[in-house]
Amino acid sequence: MARPRKAQELDIGRRAVEETIRLVAQRGDFDVPLTEVALAVGCTAPALYGHFRNKCALLIAMRDEGFNRLYEVKAAVSERMRSDPFGYLREGSYAYARFALHNPTLYRLMFSPPPKLGVGDDPWSSENGRRVLALLLNGLRESQDHGYLPGADLRRQGLMFWSTVHGAVSLNLENQAMDPAAKWDATRDVIDTLMEMIAATGRRNPPAGS
Amino acid sequence: MARPRKAQELDIGRRAVEETIRLVAQRGDFDVPLTEVALAVGCTAPALYGHFRNKCALLIAMRDEGFNRLYEVKAAVSERMRSDPFGYLREGSYAYARFALHNPTLYRLMFSPPPKLGVGDDPWSSENGRRVLALLLNGLRESQDHGYLPGADLRRQGLMFWSTVHGAVSLNLENQAMDPAAKWDATRDVIDTLMEMIAATGRRNPPAGS
DNA sequence: CCTTAAAAGTTAACGTCGTTCATTTATGGA
DNA sequence: TCCATAAATGAACGACGTTAACTTTTAAGG
Numbered sequence: 189m190a191r192p193r194k195a196q197e198l199d200i201g202r203r204a205v206e207e208t209i210r211l212v213a214q215r216g217d218f219d220v221p222l223t224e225v226a227l228a229v230g231c232t233a234p235a236l237y238g239h240f241r242n243k244c245a246l247l248i249a250m251r252d253e254g255f256n257r258l259y260e261v262k263a264a265v266s267e268r269m270r271s272d273p274f275g276y277l278r279e280g281s282y283a284y285a286r287f288a289l290h291n292p293t294l295y296r297l298m299f300s301p302p303p304k305l306g307v308g309d310d311p312w313s314s315e316n317g318r319r320v321l322a323l324l325l326n327g328l329r330e331s332q333d334h335g336y337l338p339g340a341d342l343r344r345q346g347l348m349f350w351s352t353v354h355g356a357v358s359l360n361l362e363n364q365a366m367d368p369a370a371k372w373d374a375t376r377d378v379i380d381t382l383m384e385m386i387a388a389t390g391r392r393n394p395p396a397g398s
Numbered sequence: 399m400a401r402p403r404k405a406q407e408l409d410i411g412r413r414a415v416e417e418t419i420r421l422v423a424q425r426g427d428f429d430v431p432l433t434e435v436a437l438a439v440g441c442t443a444p445a446l447y448g449h450f451r452n453k454c455a456l457l458i459a460m461r462d463e464g465f466n467r468l469y470e471v472k473a474a475v476s477e478r479m480r481s482d483p484f485g486y487l488r489e490g491s492y493a494y495a496r497f498a499l500h501n502p503t504l505y506r507l508m509f510s511p512p513p514k515l516g517v518g519d520d521p522w523s524s525e526n527g528r529r530v531l532a533l534l535l536n537g538l539r540e541s542q543d544h545g546y547l548p549g550a551d552l553r554r555q556g557l558m559f560w561s562t563v564h565g566a567v568s569l570n571l572e573n574q575a576m577d578p579a580a581k582w583d584a585t586r587d588v589i590d591t592l593m594e595m596i597a598a599t600g601r602r603n604p605p606a607g608s
Numbered sequence: 609c610c611t612t613a614a615a616a617g618t619t620a621a622c623g624t625c626g627t628t629c630a631t632t633t634a635t636g637g638a
Numbered sequence: 639t640c641c642a643t644a645a646a647t648g649a650a651c652g653a654c655g656t657t658a659a660c661t662t663t664t665a666a667g668g
Binding site: 431432433443444447452453 | 653654655656657
C-alpha cells in the first residue's frame with residue numbers, strides 16, 4: 189500500500205499535534221519519538237514530513253496550540269468575572285496555574301522551549317501570548333479604576349504580575365518531591381501573597397468612582 | 399594506546415564538567431554530543447563512562463556546579479551588603495539576574511531541567527539551592543527589622559520574591575527578539591517594581607529601632 | 609627482574625531516532 | 639481508459655548514547 193483510501197482522510201496535521209500533546213503529557217517529556225507519534229496518528233514517520241518540515245516544526249505547532257488553549261481558559265474566566273476585575277486577577281491567575289499544573293510538559297514547552305525550536309520563549313511575541321497579556325493588562329486597568337494600584341504604570345505591573353505567577357508555577361511545576369495538591373497549594377500561596385500586596389495598595393483609596 | 403601516562407593525570411571528572419559548561423554556553427543548548435565533550439577534555443566518549451554513569455549524570459553534575467556558582471555570587475553580595483539588608487534584596491536580585499543572563503543555558507538547566515535528568519527542579523531541595531533561599535530569607539528578615547513588610551510571613555514573602563525574580567529572568571532569558579541590554583533592562587524593571595512595592599510597605603513604618 | 613592482576617582507555621559495534629530517497633499506489637481529469 | 643500528480647511507504651543513512659571486547663600502563667609480590 190502506498191496511498192490511503194480517501195475514506196481515512198483525517199487531517200493528519202491536526203491529529204499529529206493532538207496526539208503529540210497526548211503522548212508528551214503521558215510521557216512527561218517532549219522527547220517523544222516521531223515513530224510513536226506516527227503510530228498514534230495511524231501513519232508512518234516519514235509521512236509526517238509532508239505536513240511538518242521537521243520535528244521542531246511539529247513541536248512549534250504543539251506550542252502554539254498550547255497558547256491557544258491557555259488563552260481560551262483565561263478568556264472564559266475573564267468573561268465570567270467581567271463585573272469584578274480585581275477578582276479576575278485572582279481567578280485568572282488560579283486558572284493559569286491550574287492550566288500549567290494540569291499540562292506541565294506542555295507548559296514547559298511553551299515557556300522553556302529547547303533552543304533547537306528557534307523560537308523566542310517570550311510569550312507575548314506570539315499572537316495568542318499577546319492576547320493573554322492583554323487580558324491581564326485589562327484586568328489591571330479596571331482594577332486601577334476600582335482604586336487599586338493608584339498611579340502605577342500598568343505595563344510594569346503587568347510584567348511583574350506575570351513574572352510572579354509564571355515564576356511560582358515554574359518553580360513548583362516539576363518538583364517531584366511534591367504531590368499535585370502540594371504543588372497547587374504552594375503556587376496558590378504565592379498568588380495570594382501577590383494579591384494581598386496589591387490589595388494593600390487599594391485599601392487606602394476605596395473605589396474612586398463611588 | 400590504551401592507558402595514559404601518569405603525567406597527564408588530570409582529573410577527568412572535573413574537566414568534563416567544566417568543558418561541558420563551556421560547550422553548553424557556546425552552543426546555547428545543553429544538547430551537546432558526548433564526543434565533543436570528550437574531545438575537549440582530551441579523551442574519547444566511552445572514557446567518560448568511567449566517571450559518570452551516563453550523560454544525565456554529567457548534566458546533573460553540571461547543574462550542581464551551577465548552583466555552587468550562583469550561591470557564591472549571592473554570598474559575595476550578601477557579604478558586601480551586610481549593613482544594608484534592604485539594599486541586599488535589590489543588589490542580590492540584580493546579581494541573580496546577571497548570573498542568569500550571563501549563563502542562560504546553565505540557568506535553564508538549573509531551573510528547567512529535562513525530565514530525563516530525574517531531578518526535581520525545586521532549587522531549594524538541593525543543598526546549595528537551600529542556601530540561596532536562606533540568604534534571601536535572611537535579607538527579608540533583616541529588612542523587616544528595619545520596618546519593611548511589617549507582620550509579614552517571611553517564608554511566604556520569600557517564595558513570592560524568588561518567584562518574581564525567577565519569573566522575570568525566565569521570561570526574558572532567551573527571547574531572541576531582545577538584545578542583551580534590553581533583556582537586562584526588562585528584568586531589572588521587574589525587580590525594581592517589586593522593590594518599590596516592598597518599599598511602600600515600609601514608608602508608613604520608618605525603622606522601628608530608631 | 610619478571611610475572612601478574614587490576615586500572616583506565618581505546619576501538620569497534622549496536623540500537624534508537626531523525627531525516628532523506630526512491631518507489632508504489634490511489635486520485636482526478638482528459 | 640490512461641496519465642500526471644499527490645501522498646504515503648519501506649529501505650537506507652547519519653548522528654549519537656551506550657556497551658562490549660581488547661590493549662596497555664601502573665603497582666605489587668615473589
